[in-house]
Amino acid sequence: MPAVGHPPVLRHRRRDGRRHLARVGEPDFATPWRITEAGIYALEHGHTTYTSNAGLPRLRELICEDLATRYAARYDPGTECLITTGVSEGLDLVLRVLLNPGDEVIVPEPCYVAYEPCVAFAGGTPVRVPTRWEDGFAVDPDVVAAAITPRTKAILVGSPANPTGAVQPREALEGLVRLAEQHDLYLVSDEIYARLTYAGGHTCLGALPGARERTVLLGGFSKAHAMTGWRVGWVCAPAAVAELAVRVHQYTMLCAPHVSQLAAVEALSGPDDDVAAMVADYDRRRRVFVKGLRETGLDCPEPEGAFYAFPSIRSSGLDSETFAERLLHAEHVAVVPGSVFGPSGEGTCAAPTRPRCRCWRRRSCGSTGSWAPCARR
Numbered sequence: 001m002p003a004v005g006h007p008p009v010l011r012h013r014r015r016d017g018r019r020h021l022a023r024v025g026e027p028d029f030a031t032p033w034r035i036t037e038a039g040i041y042a043l044e045h046g047h048t049t050y051t052s053n054a055g056l057p058r059l060r061e062l063i064c065e066d067l068a069t070r071y072a073a074r075y076d077p078g079t080e081c082l083i084t085t086g087v088s089e090g091l092d093l094v095l096r097v098l099l100n101p102g103d104e105v106i107v108p109e110p111c112y113v114a115y116e117p118c119v120a121f122a123g124g125t126p127v128r129v130p131t132r133w134e135d136g137f138a139v140d141p142d143v144v145a146a147a148i149t150p151r152t153k154a155i156l157v158g159s160p161a162n163p164t165g166a167v168q169p170r171e172a173l174e175g176l177v178r179l180a181e182q183h184d185l186y187l188v189s190d191e192i193y194a195r196l197t198y199a200g201g202h203t204c205l206g207a208l209p210g211a212r213e214r215t216v217l218l219g220g221f222s223k224a225h226a227m228t229g230w231r232v233g234w235v236c237a238p239a240a241v242a243e244l245a246v247r248v249h250q251y252t253m254l255c256a257p258h259v260s261q262l263a264a265v266e267a268l269s270g271p272d273d274d275v276a277a278m279v280a281d282y283d284r285r286r287r288v289f290v291k292g293l294r295e296t297g298l299d300c301p302e303p304e305g306a307f308y309a310f311p312s313i314r315s316s317g318l319d320s321e322t323f324a325e326r327l328l329h330a331e332h333v334a335v336v337p338g339s340v341f342g343p344s345g346e347g348t349c350a351a352p353t354r355p356r357c358r359c360w361r362r363r364s365c366g367s368t369g370s371w372a373p374c375a376r377r
Ligand SMILES: Cc1ncc(COP(=O)(O)O)c(C=O)c1O
Pocket: 024, 025, 026, 085, 086, 087, 088, 089, 112, 158, 161, 162, 190, 192, 220, 221, 222, 228, 232, 233
């Protein structure tokens, strides 16, 4: 299993100590203050105990209401929703619940680095299917169909995607649902970036006709609410799957952190302007960043979601590893070679779309609270 992080970047970082452009998957905003305050209030009032294994009922209700309002995806908070310690735990849980040893899971790549290891940890075999830069990394259901065998148990897809920023077209997702129906497969849908879509709305896989009974939805608070360190996410799934996921969760994690769950209640029940402001800022910076990349001669599609750009580096004549290493040593800019995310990522590199550095610890550095650059960085 490869270590997380790109080894040349880690070595260089240790040697040179400078800050680099790439911070893996991390929003560069502080958690909105109203949410942090809810966490502080929870601590002050002694909410430092376990919660029920499935998580706070109020939080499950809010998550299900949010899914119904935004995407017309309907889940019962009592039997079909589980609060997890981030999507990371949710992914691990559901794969352990769904897979028997040797079951195959189709994983369109390039994809988030945890997908294949989590399938393997659950005793399954990840089966990569390629997607193409030229097609905006849209999944081709015919290519997926060709990879289905009698051992195939599930298709695992993330949209919007890390690291490509691709948003799967609705037709591609509908094609996957049809395949799942034909071959009796599960669909595991990582929608952690659902709120970070820029061109058009998000299509929730669980809301597509025919999908609900075979779809496991994963979501969380890390990205849109800038809550990575709070470790809170959720799984919504048909009751039979959710019940088994709660069972594994109760023996391995017991529950997600109580304080974080209360902060997440505030995230979903309070005013939404802070999320909207962050999304608007990511959107603006994504366009600035892509424009800059194009000006340097790199061909880069505008990412439709998340906060990553995935330019082609073919014009450099270098493979993605060499490109990333040379950029690191010559310019002290860290990007991740696209090949790290699967063979279809060769000829590309991944970078977060954040061309300027902002203070994400505004309270500790003493700045005024406007999102001004931090003098301490
Ligand atoms: C696609 C994707 N899924 C899941 C995760 C992990 O999310 P969490 O912080 O909720 O565990 C990440 C983090 O970068 C991600 O990019």
